[in-house]
Amino acid sequence: DVQLQASGGGLVTVGGSLRLSCAASGFSFDDYAIGWFRQAPGKEREGVSYINNDGRIYYAHSVKGRFTISSDNAKNTLYLQMNSLKSEDTAVYYCAADRSGSSWANANWIAHWGQGTLVTVSS
Numbered sequence: 841d842v843q844l845q846a847s848g849g850g851l852v853t854v855g856g857s858l859r860l861s862c863a864a865s866g867f868s869f870d871d872y873a874i875g876w877f878r879q880a881p882g883k884e885r886e887g888v889s890y891i892n893n894d895g896r897i898y899y900a901h902s903v904k905g906r907f908t909i910s911s912d913n914a915k916n917t918l919y920l921q922m923n924s925l926k927s928e929d930t931a932v933y934y935c936a937a938d939r940s941g942s943s944w945a946n947a948n949w950i951a952h953w954g955q956g957t958l959v960t961v962s963s
Contacts, residue, residue, distance in 0.1 A: 842866040844954030846935040851960045856925050862918040862935035862954055869893070869913050873941035876909070876920050877950070878931035878959075885934070887944035889920065898941065903929075925961045932956035 848860040875890025889899045889909040908921040935954035943949035
């Protein structure tokens with residue numbers, strides 16, 4: 841079974857940094873797109889970034905230049921380095937996996953989810 845376990849959330853001040861991790865099991869990163877969504881209070885879940893199964897990387901416009909996604913395939917672990925955090929980055933962040941990177945356009949299309957990890961950016 842595909843399993844995803846996210847960690848690394850916490851409280852940080854504006855301008856600070858956090859690194860999220862997602863431990864994955866039950867599938868190969870070569871066969872899936874894997875990445876992150878987030879959901880802020882009262883808002884829909886939105887795609888943040890993902891690594892496609894061909895290695896291409898995508899970022900939402902709102903995080904481009906500040907967030908960096910990476911993976912350690914030997915450890916089956918995904919990371920999201922978040923720098924220059926803003927208050928609007930406050931959200932629950934979810935690790936996700938799907939056979940198609942196109943699914944990042946709509947959270948309803950994602951096949952596999954990890955539990956969320958809360959990121960709070962205070963001013």
